[in-house]
């Protein structure tokens with residue numbers, strides 16, 4: 002068929018600007034006036050933004066988005082402040098009563114999943130996170146101030162697992178229990194060994210002017226047991242294992258600050274009216290945690306290398322992802338935020354989260370290009386596919402100027418499908434693992450080599466085990482196709498081929514490109530865009546919001 006309008010170049014622009022070629026009632030084509038054609042052609046010629054603009058940047062105009070999806074941190078709750086040894090000093094009182102204040106409680110460590118964060122890179126840089134120490138008690142029965150709390154904010158979709166815990170108070174309690182079990186009625190006081198006194202030197206704070214004789218003759222009271230603050234009751238149960246998949250209104254307590262020491266008035270007895278000692282504050286808890294961001298972004302851009310994913314991200318957001326006319330420009334994910342409500346006037350689109358709260362933005366992840374056999378770890382392989390698995394909606398970015406588009410889409414789905422099949426197999430293997438172990442209880446056992454076989458049953462993720470195998474399906478995710486580089490010549494046929502193919506998939510006349518059985522069954526959209534000009538990209542926002550709200 003001859004071109005419908007011979008004077009126009011055969012690019013896809015007609016379907017980006019269909020009004021230019023709309024047919025009239027009588028079936029013929031509306032004749033465009035010469036001036037309109039001229040303007041249109043001028044638009045065509047100057048259609049590529051000049052090099053150096055935001056959407057067609059030189060390769061060195063980029064900023065690396067700091068991104069990390071894993072972090073290991075050590076959190077320390079604050080140690081308690083020391084109790085104070087002090088005595089009232091008044092003009093006519095020679096030896097005033099004890100009035101040392103208690104030490105302040107150490108700061109707590111909280112954790113909270115919030116919307117708006119997209120990466121763990123800030124946490125990955127900070128290995129140790131410490132809450133403030135409680136202040137020491139002071140004279141005149143003045144208690145020490147509390148230590149500063151720390152709230153660790155993580156993106157929604159973070160899974161937290163405890164690797165190691167050092168809780169001195171709990172350890173002490175355990176030891177005390179063991180001791181109590183050994184000799185009934187025996188005192189649990191620690192014996193320093195050297196002196197005649199029954200006290201653990203590192204637990205007590207002594208008056209600076211105390212003499213050896215004082216110590217030797219002093220009746221030290223029973224050492225207070227390792228104490229915990231009331232807050233410790235509401236601490237997350239050890240070992241910590243959390244799957245923070247929804248935003249939290251209130252942070253939760255990971256590690257409570259340790260209690261402060263007791264001031265000397267606590268130790269006043271008839272025999273010791275002016276105790277020259279107080280206790281030190283307890284030590285805080287130290288927990289090593291492994292954080293992993295399971296949900297990467299709302300939308301993941303899946304495409305072959307050089308398809309135009311990073312340019313598309315630039316067109317949709319303020320991202321300065323690196324763009325270059327070669328494969329593998331992008332080596333790690335760039336996350337961009339698409340703002341749909343700037344809080345100036347009416348929002349561009351109305352959208353809400355599952356909990357009814359209005360959505361003001363969504364995130365897009367531009368990930369490295371996918372090559373054939375990526376599931377066998379070619380190209381950036383598995384690391385790339387791991388990111389695909391984590392997006393809520395997938396946008397397949399197809400370059401209309403680069404050969405057979407239907408084949409490109411099928412190749413992308415094939416890789417994703419193969420990866421998924423491999424992952425499911427791996428997880429099933431892991432889930433059915435048989436662990437053999439030999440609990441030698443007696444020497445006889447060891448000699449006979451008796452062993453016990455434990456089969457760990459297949460389990461899905463639960464609150465206790467959020468890292469349990471999850472039988473996810475990538476083909477189950479909502480998806481759409483972005484046909485990009487529509488400004489280039491000879492792309493219209495490719496777009497038509499792609500549209501026809503997707504229509505057939507939508508009408509069940511073609512198999513789903515993933516060739517999986519359980520697939521997302523709703524209407525798949527094909528959106529033509531020219532990302533480099535920013536044309537047609539609003540439709541992507543509209544479709545994405547529709548899918549996220551569904």
Ligand SMILES: Nc1nc2c(ncn2[C@@H]2O[C@H](COP(=O)(O)OP(=O)(O)OP(=O)(O)O)[C@@H](O)[C@H]2O)c(=O)[nH]1
Nearest residue numbers: 306307308309310311312325329330331370532533
């Ligand atoms: N004409 C035209 N060129 C485009 C368009 N989008 C991207 N390009 C060009 O295509 C090339 C590759 O773009 P990128 O955005 O870096 O592609 P990518 O998919 O991120 O590439 P990798 O990160 O390597 O996978 C660049 O030279 C872009 O200027 C478009 O809509 N029209």
Ligand SMILES: [Mg+2]
Nearest residue numbers: 310311330331
């Ligand atoms: Mg890129």
